[in-house]
Amino acid sequence: xxxxxxxxxxxxxxxxxxxxxxxxxxxxxxxxxxxxxxxxxxxxxxxxxxxxxxxxxxxxxxxxxxxxxxxxxxxxxxxxxxxxxxxxxxxxxxxxxxxxxxxxxxxxxxxxxxxxxxxxxxxxxxxxxxxxxxxxxxxxxxxxxxxxxxxxxxxxxxxxxxxxxxxxxxxxxxxxxxxxxxxxxxxxxxxxxxxxxxxxxxxxxxxxxxxxxxxxxxxxxxxxxxxxxxxxxxxxxxxxxxxxxxxxxxxxxxxxxxxxxxxxxxxxxxxxxxxxxxxxxxxxxxxxxxxxxxxxxxxxxxxxxxxxxxxxxxxxxxxxxxxxxxxxxxxxxxxxxxxxxxxxxxxxxxxxxxxxxxxxxxxxxxxxxxxxxxxxxxxxxxxxxxxxxxxxxxxxxxxxxxxxxxxxxxxxxxxxxxxxxxxxxxxxxxxxxxxxxxxxxxxxxxxxxxxxxxxx
Ligand SMILES: Cc1cc2nc3c(=O)[nH]c(=O)nc-3n(C[C@H](O)[C@H](O)[C@H](O)COP(=O)(O)OP(=O)(O)OC[C@H]3O[C@@H](n4cnc5c(N)ncnc54)[C@H](O)[C@@H]3O)c2cc1C
Numbered sequence: 001x002x003x004x005x006x007x008x009x010x011x012x013x014x015x016x017x018x019x020x021x022x023x024x025x026x027x028x029x030x031x032x033x034x035x036x037x038x039x040x041x042x043x044x045x046x047x048x049x050x051x052x053x054x055x056x057x058x059x060x061x062x063x064x065x066x067x068x069x070x071x072x073x074x075x076x077x078x079x080x081x082x083x084x085x086x087x088x089x090x091x092x093x094x095x096x097x098x099x100x101x102x103x104x105x106x107x108x109x110x111x112x113x114x115x116x117x118x119x120x121x122x123x124x125x126x127x128x129x130x131x132x133x134x135x136x137x138x139x140x141x142x143x144x145x146x147x148x149x150x151x152x153x154x155x156x157x158x159x160x161x162x163x164x165x166x167x168x169x170x171x172x173x174x175x176x177x178x179x180x181x182x183x184x185x186x187x188x189x190x191x192x193x194x195x196x197x198x199x200x201x202x203x204x205x206x207x208x209x210x211x212x213x214x215x216x217x218x219x220x221x222x223x224x225x226x227x228x229x230x231x232x233x234x235x236x237x238x239x240x241x242x243x244x245x246x247x248x249x250x251x252x253x254x255x256x257x258x259x260x261x262x263x264x265x266x267x268x269x270x271x272x273x274x275x276x277x278x279x280x281x282x283x284x285x286x287x288x289x290x291x292x293x294x295x296x297x298x299x300x301x302x303x304x305x306x307x308x309x310x311x312x313x314x315x316x317x318x319x320x321x322x323x324x325x326x327x328x329x330x331x332x333x334x335x336x337x338x339x340x341x342x343x344x345x346x347x348x349x350x351x352x353x354x355x356x357x358x359x360x361x362x363x364x365x366x367x368x369x370x371x372x373x374x375x376x377x378x379x380x381x382x383x384x385x386x387x388x389x390x391x392x393x394x395x396x397x398x399x400x401x402x403x404x405x406x407x408x409x410x411x412x413x414x415x416x417x418x419x420x421x422x423x424x425x426x427x428x429x430x431x432x433x434x435x436x437x438x439x440x441x442x443x444x445x446x447x448x449x450x451x452x453x454x455x456x
Contacts, residue, residue, distance in 0.1 A: 002157040003027060006141065008131045009163030012106070013302030013319040015113035017160055019063045020327040022120035030123060031154075033130035033146050033163075038111045048192060048231040049223045051076070051210065051313030052102040052109070053401040059320035065116050069109060073102040074224045080209035081370055086264050090209065091370065091379070094395075095387050099402050101210070101313060103223040131163060134172035136297055158337065159298045162319075165287050167304035179291015186284040186309055188218070188363070189238045189245055193275045195268050197228040204268045205230065212366055213262050218243060219367040220262055232269070235367070238283065245281050284309045286356045292345040296337035299344065301326060306352035311362040312400060314355050321404070322348060354407040358400065358414075373429070378421045380431050385420075385443055388436075392443045393417060413448050420446065 003026055007014045010032035018028045035042055052060075052073065060066045077100045078092035093099050117123040128146040134156075135142070141154045161169025165183075174181060198204045203224065205211060211222040211230070217237065222230040237244040243261075248254050254273045258266040266272060287307030293299045302319035326344045333340040369375035385393040396414035399405050405413075420442045424434055 004029070005158045005160065006031070006154070006156040007160045007162055008141070008169050009033075009161065009167070009302075009304070010110075010114065010125055010127075011162060011164060011302070012110055012113070012316045013304075013323060014160070014162035015110055015117055016059060016063060016320055017162060017301070017323045017326070018117040018123045018125075019113065019120060020323055021160075022117065022122035023063075024327070024330065026122065028117075028123045030117070030125045031129045031131060031141075031143060032125065032127050034127065035146075036114075036125075036127045037107050038114060047106060047233070047310070048194075049103050049105050049225060050109070050316050051223065052104045053313065053317050055314070055321045055404055056317035057102075058404060059324050062324055063113075063116060065112050068112050069104070072108045072112075072226060073104055074226065075100045075208050076103055076210040076223070077208050078210070079366075079370060080206055080211045082211060082213040082262075082264060083371055084213075084215065084261070091376075094398050094402060095383055099398060101401055103210070103225070105226065106316075108226075131168045134159060134169055134298070136172070136176050136294060158296060161298065161300035161304045162302045163304055165285065165303040165307040167300060169298065170289060170300050170304050173294050173298050173300060174289075174291055177291040177294045179289060181287065181289045184286040184288065186286075186360075186363075187237055187239070188235050189284060190282045190310075191234045191236075191245070191276065191279055192282075193232045193234065193269060193272065193279060195222060195230040195232050195265075196270075201228060203228045203230070212370060213265060214367050214370050215261050216368040218261075220265060221366070232265075235363075238281075248276070249281070286360065288353065288356060290349075292349070293338075293341035296341065299326065299341040301344075306349075306356065308352075308356045308359040309363065310359070311366055312355065312359040314359060314400065318352060318355050318407070322352070351407040354411040355400070358396070358407070358411060374425070377428065377431065378425050381425055381434055381439075382417070382421055384431065384434075385439060389440070389443045392446055393420075409448075413446075416446055416448070 005021055005026050005028055007018055007028060007030040010030050014030060018030050021028050060069050078090050081089050081091060093101060129143045130146050132142045132144055139155055141156050141159065143152045143154060159169060161167050163169055170181060195204060207224050213220040218235060220232055220234050222232045224230055239246045241247060248257060254276045258272055286309055287303060289305045292305045301322045303315060308315045325348050329340040329344040382395040386395055396410060399410040424439055
């Protein structure tokens, strides 16, 4: 056992974890490949702003930063759908006043965590140092200065890998623990654009909403920024003869694409074509790893072990929750980190696999189902069931975003509830046609505990 530990990667997961480890009385040295975002004008990297929901909020409260974080949140009460005829409609996220999600700047949020980490007096952060590999036998981490190119070798006893989806710690770990990683790339990529404020300095579209322009094979979404601008993300096929990043990057008509598919959006971004040409095209993948640990020497978490596609807005929320789960495992097995880390993987992996599946499924929901009449009917009925029998029925979205039921359990309950919704709405077109007596009986028969005991 050591009282000094090393973290590689000072993103959301690493910075939160460093606070938790410091609170265990450990002294922490953290290495980050990028410059300090609090003092240098670097791009936020992937996604300028993120949706923060209950799981993330609980973790941020646990490390004592939530009052500061609240200052930088913008509530998003629901999805504001922009249909292709120019119409808009709001789909509230839940029935209750607290059932909304929040838009937050990745840079501002991570900066709060880094400040809190340093304020513990036990965390030292080294920026501009990229981990190149881990020698477990020799107990040495290899780094290269991101700007200087200088090579250094740093001794370590236990390393926590929070270095994101292309994790160098993970690569080294899997060589010694017989684990494996599968990257499941999505055929869609993304590009971020900025919708500026209007001439009056205010937002050009409703501020307290997550905007979606669903177009089935692709979609635009927009999340509000504190300044009144919006961060807009286009999700589109990477390749293809038309309507793809490949097509648009190789001479396709960019203004024409936006005017054809997003006619109400295009005029709101005067330099749309220029932004489109100069902003990077990002790729998306699910990261599924087996073998998150190596004895008491190493453990990986966050996107390094369980990266998900962004369509449920849960990657960072899940990474924060993983930090809390790992911290609890370490407290449960004081002095025996090998067991603590192994228990962490055993308990957490079914949940991260479940949110990975639900995040992929949510792409279809966001990009096409939201305008599908049958989906809308099921969603309205689900909200009504939740309103009438809240103890028995909670829509899947609410379980993921507003509760902390383990993700695997959410997935299981949602499948059972999905069958109820299917039966209740089959052949119907309007909520007034629902047989509420049958609904009451079906909902009462939803016995999650019993199903769990029998392994069903
Ligand atoms: C377009 C998009 C939208 C998203 N929207 C949401 C959302 O709305 N809500 C949500 O919860 N999640 C969202 N996510 C997911 C979220 O961004 C990630 O799940 C989250 O950032 C994971 O945090 P992390 O700390 O594990 O990894 P990262 O954020 O990737 O942080 C890893 C850190 O390690 C550093 N690093 C990398 N390699 C090395 C190395 N070799 N040596 C040293 N340092 C290294 C990196 O610079 C970085 O600072 C989104 C992702 C994308 C791509």
